[in-house]
Amino acid sequence: MKCHYEILDIAREADLAEIKSAYRKCALKWHPDKNLTNTEFAKEQFQLVQQAYEVLSDPQERAWYDKHREQILRGASSEFQDNSLDVFQYFTTTCFKGYGDDGKGFYTVYRNVFDQIIKEDMEFMEDKNEFCEIPRFGTSKSDYDEVVGLFYSYWSSYCTKKSYVWLDPYDIKETRDRRVLKLIEKENKKVRQKAKKERNEEIRNLVAFVRKRDKRVQEHTKLINAKILENRQKQEEISKQKRLERKKQLNESGMQAEWAKFDNVKSELEEIEKNLAEQFGDDFSNSEEESEEIDTTLYCIACNKIFKTSKALENHELSKKHKENVEKLKDLMLDEEEEEEIEEVAATEDILQDNNLSENDKESDSSIETTKKRKKKNKKAKNILTVNNEEEGNCDLHDTAKIEDSDDNFDFEATKKQKKKNTKKNKNKSTTEQKEEENENITETVNIKNNKKKQNKKERESKKRRN
Numbered sequence: 001m002k003c004h005y006e007i008l009d010i011a012r013e014a015d016l017a018e019i020k021s022a023y024r025k026c027a028l029k030w031h032p033d034k035n036l037t038n039t040e041f042a043k044e045q046f047q048l049v050q051q052a053y054e055v056l057s058d059p060q061e062r063a064w065y066d067k068h069r070e071q072i073l074r075g076a077s078s079e080f081q082d083n084s085l086d087v088f089q090y091f092t093t094t095c096f097k098g099y100g101d102d103g104k105g106f107y108t109v110y111r112n113v114f115d116q117i118i119k120e121d122m123e124f125m126e127d128k129n130e131f132c133e134i135p136r137f138g139t140s141k142s143d144y145d146e147v148v149g150l151f152y153s154y155w156s157s158y159c160t161k162k163s164y165v166w167l168d169p170y171d172i173k174e175t176r177d178r179r180v181l182k183l184i185e186k187e188n189k190k191v192r193q194k195a196k197k198e199r200n201e202e203i204r205n206l207v208a209f210v211r212k213r214d215k216r217v218q219e220h221t222k223l224i225n226a227k228i229l230e231n232r233q234k235q236e237e238i239s240k241q242k243r244l245e246r247k248k249q250l251n252e253s254g255m256q257a258e259w260a261k262f263d264n265v266k267s268e269l270e271e272i273e274k275n276l277a278e279q280f281g282d283d284f285s286n287s288e289e290e291s292e293e294i295d296t297t298l299y300c301i302a303c304n305k306i307f308k309t310s311k312a313l314e315n316h317e318l319s320k321k322h323k324e325n326v327e328k329l330k331d332l333m334l335d336e337e338e339e340e341e342i343e344e345v346a347a348t349e350d351i352l353q354d355n356n357l358s359e360n361d362k363e364s365d366s367s368i369e370t371t372k373k374r375k376k377k378n379k380k381a382k383n384i385l386t387v388n389n390e391e392e393g394n395c396d397l398h399d400t401a402k403i404e405d406s407d408d409n410f411d412f413e414a415t416k417k418q419k420k421k422n423t424k425k426n427k428n429k430s431t432t433e434q435k436e437e438e439n440e441n442i443t444e445t446v447n448i449k450n451n452k453k454k455q456n457k458k459e460r461e462s463k464k465r466r467n
Contacts, residue, residue, distance in 0.1 A: 004052035004065065012066070012126075016057065023053040082166060085116050087202045091209055099215050101139050110210050111137040114155070117203065121161035144220045152217070155207045164195040302326045331460065338453055345446045 005012050008022040026049040028034065035042035055061045089095060096109045114137050135154050138147040168188040175181060211217055298307040300316060302325035307313040316322055 002048065003069065004055055007048050007052045008056070019053065019056050023049065082162075082164075084120055084162070084199075085113070087113075087206050090206060093213070099140065105140075106213070107137070107140050111139075113206075124161040124163060140216070142216070144216055148214070148216050148220070152207065152211055156204060156211075158200055158203045158207070160196055160199045160203075162196070162199065164192045167191050167195055302329050327464075334456075341449065345442070345449075348442065 005014075008019065008026055010018055010022045014022075027046065030042050030045040030049060032039050032042045032046060055065050090110070090113055096106045097104045099106045101107050118134055135147070135150040137151055142148060165188075169191060170184040170188060172181060172184060172188075175184065298310065298313050299305070300307070300313065300322065303316070303322055305316070307316065
């Protein structure tokens with residue numbers, strides 16, 4: 001199948017006037033009445049000219065034809081056959097013999113391969129001038145800068161010009177619905193892109209294979225490495241000579257280096273300051289301190305700024321930002337004071353609790369000791385009575401009277417001790433009651449302070465909201 005533009009022998013960017021003039025010429029050329037010798041061939045050509053004119057004269061049909069031209073000419077339904085070169089047979093060293101320009105040499109074999117790839121792409125080139133711009137492989141004696149370098153820079157990023165429309169799984173001619181056409185075009189585009197990508201990878205890998213074995217490239221790399229080594233050696237020699245010249249100059253002149261001149265600068269400055277202080281007195285030494293004091297007087301604590309003049313500070317104090325920062329600073333100070341008071345109260349409470357615990361421990365220890373002493377005394381009294389009964393079974397009335405006196409004396413002493421203990425207990429109870437009252441008073445004061453702080457915070461928040 002032939003292209004409509006080729007039948008009328010016009011460019012793809014032709015106007016309606018050019019299309020009409022071309023149609024008249026072709027119609028006169030292939031009219032059957034003017035071709036009596038070969039009427040059948042003339043009829044076929046005249047029908048093709050009429051079809052081409054009908055499509056290209058209608059702007060809608062022409063736009064659709066331009067969009068799907070490749071699919072119509074080389075699609076699956078067309079008679080087009082892809083006779084592209086099989087590149088994989090050239091990935092071995094057996095395909096060539098030697099690195100000469102003979103019939104089966106390295107350079108002739110791969111030159112013919114790349115020329116054939118260019119011819120295949122030429123059919124799909126819209127601008128035929130691109131064919132002349134593609135660099136060729138060259139011969140064994142071709143220059144690297146003029147031929148070899150340009151060839152490998154172009155072909156290492158090769159992109160095929162083939163459209164691969166003949167691989168489309170769906171035919172666009174069968175449907176005219178827009179939605180279906182969009183879906184079909186999307187699927188066909190995926191297939192074409194996949195085929196293009198595979199072809200580009202094949203040829204780029206072939207270029208890498210050839211470049212690795214190309215003697216021209218190997219010689220060029222050797223030359224570059226030799227130049228790099230020469231340049232390094234020259235630079236090292238130049239740097240050594242410069243160092244030696246500098247050392248000679250310093251030794252001949254006897255001058256110090258620049259960094260050595262500034263070693264004694266600090267000591268010289270200190271001596272100058274001492275001389276000035278002796279001449280002008282303490283005024284010179286205290287001048288820096290006075291300047292610092294002046295700077296601190298013009299310092300705003302809330303905004304963390306230093307001002308050059310007093311007027312600038314006064315204007316700053318009247319600003320809104322300064323007032324807001326002052327209020328924030330006050331709030332922070334009050335919060336810190338409240339936290340300190342709370343910490344002090346908590347510390348006092350802890351101390352009181354510790355004192356109460358220590359006193360309770362002492363009371364418990366004293367009660368345990370008193371109970372032990374009572375038990376010991378009761379045991380002694382029992383032992384005395386038993387011994388007296390065994391030794392003096394038949395004692396007189398006088399002896400019985402003595403025993404009774406001794407028992408009375410014993411009871412009297414015990415009652416005295418009990419009174420002392422009771423007085424101690426009463427004292428302890430009174431002290432504990434006093435401490436409990438003090439603790440209650442402290443807690444009440446703490447609660448009152450907390451309530452006041454809460455009220456103050458609420459008042460501040462209400463003022464801020466009003467402002």
